[in-house]
Amino acid sequence: MLVVMGIIAVLAALILPVLAMGKSQARSTTCKNHLHEMGLALQMYVNENGSKYPYYDGLTDHALDAAVGPKNTRRWWAKLAPYYPLKWTDVKYHCPGYNGVIASLDYTNSLFNHYGPPFGSYAYNANGVSMPGFGTPFDPDLGLGYLPSGARLNESLEWGRTSVPDHRVVTPSEMLSIGESRFLNAAENQMPGGDDRLICGLLNWRGRNYSLLFDSARHGKNYNQLFCDGHIESMNPWVLFNPAKTAALWNNDHQPHPELWVETGR
Numbered sequence: 001m002l003v004v005m006g007i008i009a010v011l012a013a014l015i016l017p018v019l020a021m022g023k024s025q026a027r028s029t030t031c032k033n034h035l036h037e038m039g040l041a042l043q044m045y046v047n048e049n050g051s052k053y054p055y056y057d058g059l060t061d062h063a064l065d066a067a068v069g070p071k072n073t074r075r076w077w078a079k080l081a082p083y084y085p086l087k088w089t090d091v092k093y094h095c096p097g098y099n100g101v102i103a104s105l106d107y108t109n110s111l112f113n114h115y116g117p118p119f120g121s122y123a124y125n126a127n128g129v130s131m132p133g134f135g136t137p138f139d140p141d142l143g144l145g146y147l148p149s150g151a152r153l154n155e156s157l158e159w160g161r162t163s164v165p166d167h168r169v170v171t172p173s174e175m176l177s178i179g180e181s182r183f184l185n186a187a188e189n190q191m192p193g194g195d196d197r198l199i200c201g202l203l204n205w206r207g208r209n210y211s212l213l214f215d216s217a218r219h220g221k222n223y224n225q226l227f228c229d230g231h232i233e234s235m236n237p238w239v240l241f242n243p244a245k246t247a248a249l250w251n252n253d254h255q256p257h258p259e260l261w262v263e264t265g266r
Helices: 002-048 062-068 243-250
Strands: 122-124 176-180 223-227 232-235
Touching: 002 122, 002 176, 002 223, 002 232
Parallel strands: none
Antiparallel strands: 122 176, 176 223, 223 232
């Protein structure tokens, strides 16, 4: 009996990691399928909107009120609604390995009123490798589209310019478009979910009101990323979010722009 129990224990020790790996791979595959559908929707949007990418936070479109709610129509994911049947607030829209809140701009939570929604598992490469408000020069034209010029009260015009046409993306197969958001847990991040904007750099930064920590094992050791040509790659997040290693992948001119990096934070 002791021998049999010992054999069972050994087999369990061998099988459990395999089962966990299989579950992780299944989650990753589901996530990739979601990104594939989002990639198709993004390309259809570009094709039907003057060959231009949507802004991260753009212009209100009341034609989308019924689909996403009046408060949400300016977001990048709202612009994909006509081409992608699932809503941002539907759990099926998001990565099954993500453990944060899924919420649109309609969400309110007094515990996290310092940092607002939307929250979710996916994020848009709005401003490339550069980051507004972190003490470095900022070029909003390096990503796929940050804000329209003058769209926000009390924000300088250089924070928003024209929407990015697809011909400006020099190497579509090597530019990030949509990927997995940075989020570990509510206690560590000091917010209930992941930001819907992709952010590069600040790998170990803890801000006054929020952090950009991420779960390096959301489904295995990699994060899934959609590129502008529609293909998907799994990337180590410590490499992905490190501008010293991937800066060119974030920018539409496919140049690293080290003058804009924020590597370690404050």
